[in-house]
Amino acid sequence: MRPTEQSGDEAKRFRAPEGMVRGSWLRRTAIGALEWLLTRLTGRDAAHGYAALIDTLPFGVACWGADARLLASNDRFAERLGVSPDALSSGAAYHEVVKSLAQGGYMQSVREDFENRLLELHREDGSTLLIEERPIAGSGFVTLLMDVTESRRTNQLLTTVREEQRLLARRYHEEKLRAEAASRSKTSFLAHLSHDIRTPLNHIIGFADMLRQQPYGALGDPRYLSYVEAVKSSGERLLGFFGSILELAELEGGRREMRSDRFTADELLVGVFRRFAGQAQHAGVIFGLGGPCNAALTADRFALERMVSNLVENAVRFTPRGGKVTLAAYAGHDGVVLEITDTGIGMTAERLATLSQPFVFGDAALTRDREGAGLGIAIARAIAELSGGHLAIDSRQGLGTTVAVSLPVLAEQAAKAA
Structure with missing residues (x-):
């Protein structure tokens, strides 16, 4: 958009946008004060009143009379024009000032209608000025200049x-x-x-x-x-x-349908203990069972027996003769923890990180002369999660391993415990 000369009548009809930054308290206050001065000051007093006010504003300001002649401007407006403040004399024509402002760049209309106008001035040096013009009650209008180069660069960066x-x-x-x-x-x-x-x-x-x-x-x-x-x-x-x-x-794959059997954690552990007692004795491993916890569960009993059996089988398999494997359960107010602890060979942190991945054996020393497809932990974890629980493993090489499975208890039992 190329700047054009405005007559006094056109200046009276001109209206500008609501603000360079919508909702800016400082802008609204400044323009309100200018309107107040214009309605109360005339002639030389008006020019002095404008100058005193606009010198305090942090952006470029120029006030124009009804004849589109400059009444007053501040130093920041002159800086945006690239001239000294003394070069902007009172009575300068609006179109000459705008023409000087737009040299070496181009203007782009952001919003314009009968009542307001908001323009962007893009300069050759890469800077961007936001020009807002709006009327002042009574007569004349005000031009506000703001350097929005950094904010536009920031917006472009955010967009990117x-x-x-x-x-x-x-x-x-x-x-x-x-x-x-x-x-x-x-x-x-x-x-x-x-x-x-x-x-x-x-x-x-x-x-x-x-x-x-x-x-x-x-x-x-x-x-x-x-x-x-x-x-x-x-x-x-x-x-x-x-x-x-x-x-x-x-x-x-989610193709295993989990039943909802009702049983106690003690019944589950006793059944697994009886099943592996002979195997542990044959391996020379002490197999212990913790005390009763009286926690009731609602889950697929066969699947949980499979889960605990896999964990106990691993514990017995990787515990040398003379070691110990303990199977226990601990009840809380909202769940029960099944715990399998052994004093076996344990695992390193690297081995522990890959333990739940199917078919991962790690060091051959862990699997030599020991049968297994490497799926016991993966299957146990899948069953625990499908049962609404969570499986956690803690192990130290040479000290042993503890596997804990947390499971929810019956709703009525949880409410009673609370």
Whole structure:
């Protein structure tokens, strides 16, 4: 927009925007004071009154009469024009001043109508001025100049940051969808693979067991029986591996329907203790059971037995002869904690960080001569979370490991405890 000369009548009709910064208390106060002075001061007194007031304002101000001639301006207005304050004499024409202001740049209308006008002046040096013009009650109008270069740069920077954040959020969402799709594909693949392999494995185990019994006559050399026994035990081990894979795939894929059985934590632990007492004794490990806690649970009993069994089996497996494994439960006002503690070989912090990842064994020293598919902790954690609980592990290498599973108790019991 190119500046044009205004007549006195046009100046009287001219109206400007509500403010360079909407809601600015300082701007409203300054313009209100100018209006008050204009209605009470005339002639030379008016010019002196304007000058005294506008010199206190922190932005450039120029006051114009009804004939579009300069009444008064402050030093900051002259600085924006690039001239000394003495060069702006009273009575200067509005269009000449605006023309000088716009040299070496261009103006852009931000808002303009019959009552107000707001302009932006973009200069060759990269600075930006905001020009606001509005009438003063009675006659004349006022021009306000503000340097908004830094604020515009800040706004542009914020806009750039927001755009980058938006792009990052979109990429995160896309990557999350890809990861979820990959996880579903992996789970489906493992489920189908496990199911398809278990069927021929059952046939191998069945025929090996039949050959071991020699229903149609002796096999001949006694070594054949040892070979058949190795085939059968290896098949059973593989069947257990693929059974664990299928179970984990069902849990992660949400295809395992969790029942709502009602039982006590003591019943759960006693059943697991009886199941592993013989195994612990055979391994030379002391197996202890804590006292009763009388906490009632509502969950899938079979799934929780599977969870605790996996944890106890790991504890017994990684505890040397003479060590101790303790199974206990502790009741709180809103839940119960099942705790499996051992004095086994323990784990390093690096090993502990990858423990819940399926198929991760870590150091070979932890798995040499020890059976397992590396899925026990992963399955236990999945069951705990599907049961509304949480699994936490604390371990120190050479000292042992403690696994704690927190589970919610029955609502009426929680209310009674509270």
